Amino acid sequence: MRLHEYQAKEVFAEAGMPTPDAELAESTDEVLAAAERIGYPVAVKAQVHVGGRGKAGGIELAENDEEAREAADSILGMDLKGYTVERVLVEQAVDFVDELYVGVTMDRGEGKPVAMVSSEGGVDIESVAEEHPEAIAREHVDPAFGMHHYQANRAVYDAGVDREVASDVAGVLTTLFDLWENRDASEAEINPLMITEENEVVAADAVMNIDDDALFRQPDLAEMEEEAAGDDLEAKANEYDFDYVRLDGNVGIIGNGAGLVMTTLDLVDYYGGTPANFLDIGGGAKAERVANALDMVFSDDNVDSVVFNLFGGITRGDEVARGINSAIEEFDELPKPVVVRLAGTNAEEGMDILNADALDVEETLEGAVQRAVEHAGGAR
Numbered sequence: 132m133r134l135h136e137y138q139a140k141e142v143f144a145e146a147g148m149p150t151p152d153a154e155l156a157e158s159t160d161e162v163l164a165a166a167e168r169i170g171y172p173v174a175v176k177a178q179v180h181v182g183g184r185g186k187a188g189g190i191e192l193a194e195n196d197e198e199a200r201e202a203a204d205s206i207l208g209m210d211l212k213g214y215t216v217e218r219v220l221v222e223q224a225v226d227f228v229d230e231l232y233v234g235v236t237m238d239r240g241e242g243k244p245v246a247m248v249s250s251e252g253g254v255d256i257e258s259v260a261e262e263h264p265e266a267i268a269r270e271h272v273d274p275a276f277g278m279h280h281y282q283a284n285r286a287v288y289d290a291g292v293d294r295e296v297a298s299d300v301a302g303v304l305t306t307l308f309d310l311w312e313n314r315d316a317s318e319a320e321i322n323p324l325m326i327t328e329e330n331e332v333v334a335a336d337a338v339m340n341i342d343d344d345a346l347f348r349q350p351d352l353a354e355m356e357e358e359a360a361g362d363d364l365e366a367k368a369n370e371y372d373f374d375y376v377r378l379d380g381n382v383g384i385i386g387n388g389a390g391l392v393m394t395t396l397d398l399v400d401y402y403g404g405t406p407a408n409f410l411d412i413g414g415g416a417k418a419e420r421v422a423n424a425l426d427m428v429f430s431d432d433n434v435d436s437v438v439f440n441l442f443g444g445i446t447r448g449d450e451v452a453r454g455i456n457s458a459i460e461e462f463d464e465l466p467k468p469v470v471v472r473l474a475g476t477n478a479e480e481g482m483d484i485l486n487a488d489a490l491d492v493e494e495t496l497e498g499a500v501q502r503a504v505e506h507a508g509g510a511r
């Protein structure tokens with residue numbers, strides 16, 4: 132589960148992390164009222180689960196009412212990489228002289244959490260990691276002991292952080308690590324951690340992903356998930372117990388089994404299409420699960436066609452086919468073309484049963500993917 136920026140900042144602030152004064156807003160009037168209370172200049176920031184909002188036009192600075200109104204009008208309701216922006220965070224703007232990156236994640240290779248600091252903070256830490264991995268200082272932490280002060284200090288020193296702010300940055304890193312651990316996070320990240328002229332250190336952005344399997348012992352975070360569920364397909368997927376990742380393309384993909392779905396994604400790309408999502412409905416294919424999966428992909432406005440790639444195993448192909456047939460009975464007409472390919476146990480029996488009036492039934496995976504790409508406007 133991924134927290135929104137405003138939620139992660141609440142959690143950060145509670146733990147004593149320096150965050151800017153901020154308020155959530157859902158309308159232009161609310162933006163103006165929040166800006167009035169906080170005082171100009173403010174930053175208006177889209178609250179959707181996409182990275183790189185800054186570059187994509189989802190963040191604007193405002194010096195006065197007029198600019199705040201413009202920012203609100205342009206960001207609220209905008210489409211940001213497939214997400215409609217329904218809420219913005221209005222935040223005291225930070226006048227910064229430097230932007231750092233700090234993060235904590237699990238290093239599976241080492242079997243230990245790793246704390247990271249870089250003086251190359253700002254928008255694009257992924258490309259820093261690729262092109263200049265040495266620009267990110269890393270400190271592995273023994274979970275039995277937690278992060279020692281000398282480790283936080285060493286990471287900050289190795290990253291070449293200015294002396295004047297080094298001890299505050301080390302403090303932020305320690306707090307971030309404790310949060311990561313106590314809140315069952317898989318990732319916790321501040322990018323940028325802004326440094327002001329007065330050598331103040333401020334968390335200007337906040338990312339926190341929580342381990343879904345630990346939500347039972349983080350009830351306040353689980354509540355945050357429900358609060359945000361309305362506008363969020365990923366939260367909906369959690370409700371249905373699907374593994375779902377939204378992507379930028381227009382070919383919806385549904386399968387049972389993560390490997391099968393990944394293969395389908397690769398093939399869509401291979402045939403010149405662009406996947407709209409990863410959706411693994413897991414074992415079996417009961418009518419209700421199929422119906423929920425269709426509901427998910429159809430509620431993504433970017434989807435122009437859907438490819439169903441299903442494998443009959445313990446759940447046989449004919450059962451899968453019946454599941455699909457009864458799921459699509461709920462529609463008078465499917466809103467987008469749906470291509471189905473069945474394989475595995477009783478696949479032939481399944482294909483015979485499938486409702487070929489409403490669905491495109493294809494025998495091969497390649498054929499099914501190509502057909503779905505055609506329906507979605509053809510190869511790029």
Ligand code: GDP
Pocket residue numbers: 173174181182183184185186190192222223224225226227230253254322323335336337
């Ligand atoms: P992201 O692009 O989605 O990661 O959003 P961030 O919150 O990290 O903001 C991206 C960039 O917007 C930052 O690196 C800053 O350059 C700019 N920005 C965000 N908030 C502020 C602010 O309060 N003041 C100023 N001057 N710039 C900001």
Ligand code: MN
Pocket residue numbers: 253254322323336
């Ligand atoms: Mn950021």
